[in-house]
Amino acid sequence: MTFLSKTGDEKDVTLSIPEIPEDDPIFTEFEIPEDLKATLNASDVEFLNIKVETQPFYKWFSPTDTPAEKRLIIKLDLLILVYLFLSSFVKTLDSSAVTYAYVSGMKEDLKMFGNELTYQSSCYMAGFIVGQIPLTMLATVLPLNYYLPAMDIVWAVFTLFIFKITNYHQLYALRFCIGLLSSFFFPTVQYILGSWYKSSELTIRSAIYFVASQVGSMVCGYIQTGAYDHLDGKANLKGWQWLYVLAFIITVPISAYGVFTIPGLPEKLNMKVFLKEDEVKLARLRMIREKRKSNDKLTFPVVLQALKQWRFWMLVVFAIFFSQADGISSYSGLSLWLKASNYSVYQINTITTVIPAVTIFFSLLNGVLADSWKDSDPYIIAYVAVLNMLAGILLVIWHIGKGGIMFAFFLSGTADSIAAVLYSWANKICSGNSQERALTLSTMNTLGNTFAVWVPLFVWKTVDAPQYKKGYGYNIALDAMMLILLIPLTYLYRRQNRASVKEREDI
Template sequence: MSFSVQKAPSPVEAPLDASVAVDKKSTLEIQPAATNASPVRQKWYQWFSPTDTPEERRLIMKLDGLILVFVFLAYWAKVLDSSATSTAYVSGMKEDLRLYGNQLNYLNTVYMVGFITMQIPLTLVMTRLPINYFLPTADLLWGVFTLAQYKVSNVYQLYALRFFVGALGGFFFPAVQWYLGSWYKRSELSRRGAIFFIASQVGGMSSGYIQAGAYATLNGKHGIEGWRWLYIICFACTVPIALFGLLVLPSTPDRCNSKILTAREIQLAQDRMAVEHREPRKAITLLKFKKTLSGWHFWILIGFAFFFSQADGVSSNSGLPLWLKAEGYSVESINTITTVSPAVTIVASLICGILSDAYDAKVWLIAITALLNIFACIVLAVWKVPLGLKFSAFFLSGSADGIAAIIYAWANEICSHDAEERALVISSMNTIGNTFGAWLPLL
């Protein structure tokens, strides 16, 4: 970021307006050189910008340790639950609760109703409250509702619990994207967003092993069936993470009362966001809603999110495991081979996040990712291709989610002048994407 240095006015140059005063602590006032000035970006192998002072670097490292660690672990735990119900269903829940009809589909539907309908309201509520308490408390409540599922005796109890689990877990992703945008500069956001996002892939890769091991060792212990232990494990993972968040998370820079960050660090964070033109939180009014809904930011970014959310259809709709099963691969082979796709997503996310921050290459990265996935989809649509090419296409489709961090970092940047608009746009992007993703693949 380039800066212009404005010197204090001399007595001759002193302004007539008495409301303009010189800062008593310093005769220098640092301001952004221009609204559209580009930040001085680090190289792809560097963590800090060349213009970051030692004080800024210490602050950034502190924020990474406080914020990134919590959101990564919390997101990882939520992925465990998202797969726990499917695993529980085939591990005894079906027989114990007599789920012989479409109950599993109904359970997934109820979960998605809570997930989708509460994203926008809860994200907006979050902007009104201290986020350092709101996020961990919601996480703790999510864990409690997850735990309660192990005690159910019929499917109707499970329906109610799945709705609240979906509601308390669904808003977490957009809320964290907004939260990251409140602390990090545009040259720092994509990498942090990528690190946060890959927690879902790590969770997906590890959940099968954790659940298989838990079922094998805990089934019947203390008179509790193995499938019920899966929910207890999710709760046990969540509680320490939520408590960690309550202890260490700072709120947003404009309303920060952190016990770990010093007053100087909070002021520095506020100055960094001022340079980025990242506005503090203000009142939510009907006029603000109308302004957001009538502006191009909302509709362009929503449309962008719609296409992105459908782009990962090959990897998200179980095409690879279904094909492997039809080809007669063993369960062990299927579990091993399908871990390649999330591994590709992890690598793609990190590459895109690093290059986006270093070179502001959002457009190129999105375009290249789109072309790779168009090629993969064409290969799979043709289908009668060499076996190696077919595997490559399935694996290559895992790169589609690599641009998730870029898209949400871009939304934070575009809507930087209005904190409430950022919250509404980001939560709406995720809501619309999940809404269409729930039914469009059925066509």
């Protein structure tokens, strides 16, 4: 195969790359697309045969990463992670804003004196559930560099409208639309990360993305405090209304940034401005070595086949329990307890930021552990479930003093810290088909959150706050079920890996 030909002063010099024989074992072990076969060379074969090692917890790269691969990883982090982090950050500003606004004047202005706070959350989740699977599957066929930013802008407009509402019925309608428009983002992000990063680097990236939501929740308290103190009354708007205006202003430039930086998928690039041809090829080879694809077509037989696999059902059932296990930290228990205990608005908005801070710390810790300790995903999920269960037990007891109650609420922040671990694990488990991955990831999040529409009406009633006895007991049961389900899920995953290794050895 001729790679380069040039004419010198005395003779022609031709540099060639040796052809890879069609019967080479590399074509049997790896599924290599036809367009790559024509350019495959000895260096590529050597790269595919590298046995990837996990990186030490104190390093960003694996010892087996080549110099070119390290440069590619850094570039991918800058192109993909930065936008995803910022986009997630502003979306959480909106989600967290409702709780902060509720205790900062919205409750009185919109006359939300009953279960309206719970109802608006259910409206949001209804839209979230309706849109998630179809919009996620749509993301696998549309240009991602236009699709994600465009949906961000539309979402931001509906968020902005909240500052003009005059009653909680309007809030219900807008929260449904906002839930619909943001529903696909989390599973789509997991799908994108799983299409670019190998197993030994996937979880920490997923954790960094997830941390953005916690940073948004944490910063929201400070922004609301600042808006309450400095913008209240400006332009005839209350302090809580300004938070929605600020969220819109922040979103617009972030969306514009995404249009130019999101490259799409390795085998279906939408934007090549920042990636060279050799880097694109390297990115594809990385995923071929992982046996993880991103170019499978969305067809009914593919969907039907995915529904027949244990992977789909085990992961979806597990996600049903996981998605509700953060109830202690999600249903405003701490902020409502602080308000009932006569803490000031400033203290409420500040103290409640400790929960997302705990989530941030444990998310990053768990991401590092998962990437540096091979096959550690089930162990990480298990220890976090135990910590969250302890928080529930303490709150069921309740009479443990203010310090004990506050500690239990803070400890509940660990619950969400395994989101990156679980969904990265799902990416690895479903590596064989990209559409199965997308369907599984979106269904996990959809059915997991379906219960959040109606369960809160029974176990997380606002009128029961802050001592949600039913809710805390329910949380304990959810963690117990997660621990039980981890046993068959881990067994099936390891059996699948053993079968894959045996198949390669037979070849």
